[in-house]
Structure formats: C-alpha cells, structure tokens
Amino acid sequence: MxxxxxxxxxxxxxxxxxxxxxxxxxxxxxxxxxxxxxxxxxxxxxxxxxxxxxxxxxxxxxxxxxxxxxxxxxxxxxxxxxxxxxxxxxxxxxxxxxxxxxxxxxxxxxxxxxxxxxxxxxxxxxxxxxxxxxxxxxxPLPVQEAVLEALGQLGFGFKSADLEYGRIGGTGQQLPFYQEIELAPSPQYAHAVNEIELTFLASPGGVEVVLEADKRGGLFSDGHDAITRFTVGHDGVEHQDWNGLVDGWIRQLVEHRASYGSHASYGSHAPYGSHASYGHGDPYSHAGEHGHGDHHHGHESHHRSGPGVGTAVAAGAAGLAVGVVGGMVxxxxxxxxxxxxxxxxxxxx
The missing domain is CATH 2.60.40.640 (Immunoglobulin-like)
Structure with a gap:
C-alpha cells in the first residue's frame, strides 16, 4: 500500500x-x-x-x-x-x-x-x-441513460461535455454549476440547428431535462438560441417510448410549437410535464442568475474543444457512445x- x-x-x-x-x-x-x-x-x-x-x-x-x-x-x-x-x-x-x-x-x-x-x-x-x-x-441514472440512448438512436452525436459555473434560472438547480453536454444534430435537423446542448438536473422526484438549440440563420434572419425544459419521473423508465418522446422534445425545440407554461403528459406510467421558452428573453432568467442561453457569448467561440471531444457512434444500440481517433482523445x-x-x-x- x-x-x-x-x-x-x-x-x-x-x-x-x-x-x-x-x-x-x-x-x-x-x-x-x-x-x-x-x-x-x-x-x-x-x-x-x-x-x-x-x-x-x-x-x-x-x-x-x-x-x-x-x-x-x-x-x-x-x-x-x-x-x-x-x-x-x-x-x-x-x-x-x-x-x-x-x-x-x-x-x-x-x-x-x-x-x-x-x-x-x-x-x-x-x-x-x-x-x-x-x-x-x-x-447516468436510468432516466438520463434512456434520454442519451434515444438521442443516439435518433442520430445525434456527442461532441463534448463540461461543467459551467452559474445557474439556470427558473429550475430547481441546487449546485453552483451545471453540466452541459453538447450534441451534433442528427441529419434530420442539421439544416435547422448547429448544435444542441443538454443539461440534466436530477432530484428525488425526477429529472429536469433542459435542451438548448443553437439555431441556424435563414436567408433573411440571423441565427438564435431556443430553449425548452421538460420534467421526467424516475419510475416506469422501461415502459416509455423514449425515441418518440425525445424526438417530440426536439421537434418542439426546433419548430417553436410550444409556449411557456404549456403542460403535456406522455405515457401512462409517470407524468411528464413540459415547459418551453425560446430566445434570450428567457423567462427562466432571474436577477443574478443565468438563463441557459443568456450567459453564452456566441456559441461558435464560447466552447473550446475540451477533453473528451470525440466523434459519436450514434447508431442502433451503440447509442451515444464516445468514439476516439487513434486513442488521442x-x-x-x-x-x-x-x-x-x-x-x-x-x-x-
């Protein structure tokens, strides 16, 4: 010893x-x-x-x-x-x-x-x-793993993960920092978003899933951020259609079909409340706190290609596993x- x-x-x-x-x-x-x-x-x-x-x-x-x-x-x-x-x-x-x-x-x-x-x-x-x-x-907790697995099967790829000091306003966040997982969009959404950032805020009652999209600009518009938040229970994980549920989340995020304060239920085993808001005028922002998009100063320059940056193997049961090139990462x-x-x-x- x-x-x-x-x-x-x-x-x-x-x-x-x-x-x-x-x-x-x-x-x-x-x-x-x-x-x-x-x-x-x-x-x-x-x-x-x-x-x-x-x-x-x-x-x-x-x-x-x-x-x-x-x-x-x-x-x-x-x-x-x-x-x-x-x-x-x-x-x-x-x-x-x-x-x-x-x-x-x-x-x-x-x-x-x-x-x-x-x-x-x-x-x-x-x-x-x-x-x-x-x-x-x-x-990850079973719920977290199910969400990540679904994202992988839907074609999203892992880019990087880091811990950001600050708070996401309007959530139940307890720690002085939060984890941010950056994902490359699936081919289905590549035309609409540059990347998606995922944060889990777990508690005894369930997991808040915060999704933020760095949206691409159009011919007559600049790119901007969109943010949605969903709450998922710990129970009934094995009975949920996670691919369908998570794909619905992404569609809301990308298409802006939901409005802040809306509620929806998914499945019969646990209540899943959805809340959504968009843009930097995010109602989750409180005095002295960061909205999930408010603290970012340009997504292209904000995140360095930190450790763990790998090309995701996002196919079938392989899910959102991290790929490395030649062991360098x-x-x-x-x-x-x-x-x-x-x-x-x-x-x-």
Missing part, C-alpha cells in the same frame, strides 16, 4: 492518509463508499476529524473570457475524535450519499471529459491538511485529469 504523505501543515513525521473508493462508478443521488486508511506518524496524534470533499473542475465565464477552477460541491465528516498511535494502521470505513445533481463522468464506460474528485481533509492538533485526492466516476483526457489532481495537490500543499 502506497500512503500519500502529508507534507503541508502537519509536517514530516505526521500521519499519512490514503482514501480508497469502492470499485465501480457511482450514481447521482446514490451511495459512495470506501475506506480512509491511516498510518500513524513518528508520535501519537489526536485525529480531530476526517472530512471528504467532493470537488469538480468547472469553467467560469467573465469579461476577459473563460477560466477554470476547482469547485467544492459537498462535504462529509466521516470520522475523528480518536488518538492514532505512533506507527498505527487504522481503516475508517465510510458510506455517504452523493448529491442528485452530481455530474455524469462516463457513458457506457467511456469518459466524457468531466473531472470529479474526492479530497480527504485530515485535522490533527488544530492543523488541517488536504492530503489525498481520488478521481470519482459517476454513471483518451490520452488527452488522462493527461488533463492528472494535471488537475497534481496541480490541486500542489496548491493545497
């Missing part, structure tokens, strides 16, 4: 810590479990608390452009108030519940370029040190993940 030494405020000779997450990807709103493994230092130490932080690499927009930073989106105290003897080895098991809006990092085992981590903070004798950072993998993701964790640990130490 390789223990990561704390060389910050606790100093050489202090306890070492290594957090080991249970194998497999977690689910949003699900359980994250593992063990914090401690090894005593050159003397006895009183461990005041062991805290886990959930962290994410997030993009933020400002007047000078874009920047990236680390956002802490939850904290859990999992142990403490005990004495760790000199050289003692001790394992502290934990089981915590992830926020429902925890971003999805992979689909069908393929990374999307989203970087999440679990950072361990150890407090000893009044000093704190964040000594261990582990990558966190999260797979996968290597870029690994490099950026490593840089994120190494840089974060350097900053903390």
């Amino acid at each position: 390789v223990f990561k030494r704390l060389l910050g405020s606790l100093g050489v000779g202090g306890p070492t810590v290594d957090t080991v997450l249970d194998p497999g990807a977690a689910l949003p709103g699900g359980t994250l479990s593992g063990q914090v493994q401690l090894r005593g230092g050159s003397a006895d130490f009183d461990i005041e608390h062991i805290t886990l932080e959930l962290v994410a690499r997030v993009e933020a927009e400002h007047e000078d452009g874009e920047s990236e930073g680390v956002a802490v989106f939850d904290r859990f105290t999992v142990g403490g108030s005990f004495r760790l003897a000199e050289g003692e080895q001790r394992s502290v098991p934990f089981s915590v519940t992830l926020p429902w809006e925890t971003p999805v990092t992979e689909l069908y085992g393929q990374g999307l370029g989203i970087v999440l981590g679990v950072r361990t903070e150890l407090a000893v004798a009044g000093a704190k040190d964040k000594g261990d950072l582990d990558q966190l993998a999260v797979r 996968a290597a870029e993701v690994v490099d950026e993940v490593g840089d994120f964790f190494e840089g974060d640990e350097d900053d903390e130490g």
Whole structure:
C-alpha cells in the first residue's frame, strides 16, 4: 500500500492518509463508499476529524473570457475524535450519499471529459491538511441513460461535455454549476440547428431535462438560441417510448410549437410535464442568475474543444457512445485529469 504523505501543515513525521473508493462508478443521488486508511506518524496524534470533499473542475465565464477552477460541491465528516498511535494502521470505513445533481463522468464506460474528485481533509492538533485526492466516476441514472440512448438512436452525436459555473434560472438547480453536454444534430435537423446542448438536473422526484438549440440563420434572419425544459419521473423508465418522446422534445425545440407554461403528459406510467421558452428573453432568467442561453457569448467561440471531444457512434444500440481517433482523445483526457489532481495537490500543499 502506497500512503500519500502529508507534507503541508502537519509536517514530516505526521500521519499519512490514503482514501480508497469502492470499485465501480457511482450514481447521482446514490451511495459512495470506501475506506480512509491511516498510518500513524513518528508520535501519537489526536485525529480531530476526517472530512471528504467532493470537488469538480468547472469553467467560469467573465469579461476577459473563460477560466477554470476547482469547485467544492459537498462535504462529509466521516470520522475523528480518536488518538492514532505512533506507527498505527487504522481503516475508517465510510458510506455517504452523493448529491442528485452530481455530474455524469462516463457513458457506457467511456469518459466524457468531466473531472470529479474526492479530497480527504485530515485535522490533527488544530492543523488541517488536504492530503489525498481520488478521481470519482459517476454513471447516468436510468432516466438520463434512456434520454442519451434515444438521442443516439435518433442520430445525434456527442461532441463534448463540461461543467459551467452559474445557474439556470427558473429550475430547481441546487449546485453552483451545471453540466452541459453538447450534441451534433442528427441529419434530420442539421439544416435547422448547429448544435444542441443538454443539461440534466436530477432530484428525488425526477429529472429536469433542459435542451438548448443553437439555431441556424435563414436567408433573411440571423441565427438564435431556443430553449425548452421538460420534467421526467424516475419510475416506469422501461415502459416509455423514449425515441418518440425525445424526438417530440426536439421537434418542439426546433419548430417553436410550444409556449411557456404549456403542460403535456406522455405515457401512462409517470407524468411528464413540459415547459418551453425560446430566445434570450428567457423567462427562466432571474436577477443574478443565468438563463441557459443568456450567459453564452456566441456559441461558435464560447466552447473550446475540451477533453473528451470525440466523434459519436450514434447508431442502433451503440447509442451515444464516445468514439476516439487513434486513442488521442483518451490520452488527452488522462493527461488533463492528472494535471488537475497534481496541480490541486500542489496548491493545497
């Protein structure tokens, strides 16, 4: 076992810590479990608390452009108030519940370029040190996977995914950032939209699905954004015609047939309320919040081709899997993940 030494405020000779997450990807709103493994230092130490932080690499927009930073989106105290003897080895098991809006990092085992981590903070004798950072993998909820699978079967392709700092006004968003999945349009809609952006906002009661289209301009009109929002229950996923449902969403988004505040029901197993609005004058925008389109300053220049950019294999049961060319994209993701964790640990130490 390789223990990561704390060389910050606790100093050489202090306890070492290594957090080991249970194998497999977690689910949003699900359980994250593992063990914090401690090894005593050159003397006895009183461990005041062991805290886990959930962290994410997030993009933020400002007047000078874009920047990236680390956002802490939850904290859990999992142990403490005990004495760790000199050289003692001790394992502290934990089981915590992830926020429902925890971003999805992979689909069908393929990374999307989203970087999440679990950072361990150890407090000893009044000093704190964040000594261990582990990558966190999260797979989609059944509803999220069904929507993505339907989009893939309808011919939409995965372009990229990132985490945007800010709020989507008028939604039930809880975290200070949201995940945005960029999709290339299917051939059926390629004439009407440049790309579609998808955001899931999960909660115990269901999932809000926010869709935004970067619409192409016509001969006598400029391009603009359209946005719609739908709420889907967690139950009855296997009984729903997802291809038909999602295609209906896309048609509303592209054709502007719905109006804000309209409600519709789909299927008999769970209520699906639909709400739609269009353009930058989005009624979801609140003071101090971002509408899903309001914070964008030109779609063509706003999004860099970040990690996880792949050509989607959007055919049949393959769904919205991420394709890579010659392994280059996968290597870029690994490099950026490593840089994120190494840089974060350097900053903390």
